[in-house]
Amino acid sequence: MEIAFYGDSFIDINDKVVPIDERGHQFGDGVYEYVKVYNGTPFLLDEHLERLEKSATKILLQLPYSRNEIKELIQEGLQRSSLKDADIYIQVTRGIAPRNHLFPKNTPSQFAMTIRSGKVLSNEQREQGVSVMILEDERWANCYIKSLNLLPNLLAKQKAFEQGHGEAILARNGYITEGSSSNIFAVKDGVLYTTPATNRILHGITRAAVITCAHQLLIPFKEYDMSEDFLLHADEAFITSTSVEVLPVSKIGDVTLSTERPVTTALANAYRALYEQDKTRA
Numbered sequence: 001m002e003i004a005f006y007g008d009s010f011i012d013i014n015d016k017v018v019p020i021d022e023r024g025h026q027f028g029d030g031v032y033e034y035v036k037v038y039n040g041t042p043f044l045l046d047e048h049l050e051r052l053e054k055s056a057t058k059i060l061l062q063l064p065y066s067r068n069e070i071k072e073l074i075q076e077g078l079q080r081s082s083l084k085d086a087d088i089y090i091q092v093t094r095g096i097a098p099r100n101h102l103f104p105k106n107t108p109s110q111f112a113m114t115i116r117s118g119k120v121l122s123n124e125q126r127e128q129g130v131s132v133m134i135l136e137d138e139r140w141a142n143c144y145i146k147s148l149n150l151l152p153n154l155l156a157k158q159k160a161f162e163q164g165h166g167e168a169i170l171a172r173n174g175y176i177t178e179g180s181s182s183n184i185f186a187v188k189d190g191v192l193y194t195t196p197a198t199n200r201i202l203h204g205i206t207r208a209a210v211i212t213c214a215h216q217l218l219i220p221f222k223e224y225d226m227s228e229d230f231l232l233h234a235d236e237a238f239i240t241s242t243s244v245e246v247l248p249v250s251k252i253g254d255v256t257l258s259t260e261r262p263v264t265t266a267l268a269n270a271y272r273a274l275y276e277q278d279k280t281r282a
Contacts (some may be wrong), residue, residue, distance in 0.1 A: 024093030031055040037086040085118035129250030137170035187236035213270035
């Protein structure tokens with residue numbers, strides 16, 4: 001059963017509860033996280049909650065619950081839902097107050113969470129990979145904050161979709177930043193590359209886990225400002241995110257990449273082994 005939590009209680013996921021003066025609704029004034037659950041175990045939960053705390057701090061938002069209290073809410077929600085494989089979405093906003101650009105005073109922040117059946121990519125989708133296109137990065141300067149302000153991401157994703165692609169890879173001044181909802185990696189001459197974790201990109205939890213896997217597999221790795229041309233001439237490329245895990249890129253615009261993906265496959269298997277270990281502990 002899919003379930004939700006809003007304010008201070010669990011509710012039916014179809015209940016309409018967000019007031020018109022909710023600042024997340026009015027201004028996008030909030031932050032969020034998305035956690036994958038495998039066999040009842042939220043994967044890399046501490047890493048996700050640490051990033052939620054950092055994002056909240058950067059926008060001067062006080063979380064209404066401690067990390068341990070959020071963990072308890074997640075566990076209670078999973079028990080109520082009886083879902084073993086789930087997608088958890090957490091959102092925290094600056095609360096409910098009459099519309100004003102200034103922060104409201106003495107207004108408690110609002111916590112929302114949904115627990116839904118986990119989305120799974122088929123083996124065929126993973127084997128086929130994803131086609132992407134490069135678009136100009138028109139987002140704000142602090143993309144490392146996981147804020148609710150995703151309109152530029154949505155526009156890029158939609159444009160890519162309308163032109164037959166599954167993801168938009170964003171570039172700023174000719175250099176690759178990340179995907180509209182993913183991080184991007186490239187492989188050239190056996191070396192793994194990805195954009196440095198600066199304010200220009202989201203510091204992906206899956207991104208960090210894949211880098212750890214690369215070190216464990218002794219795959220040479222560099223954080224590197226990749227030009228568009230560098231990506232187009234990569235031997236392999238793949239995107240990472242909580243939802244797609246490690247997904248090979250089959251095509252970049254009109255450029256088709258090789259179906260021989262030894263590094264991508266090794267990293268995908270290593271990442272899968274991480275959450276399989278968590279599943280066995282559940």
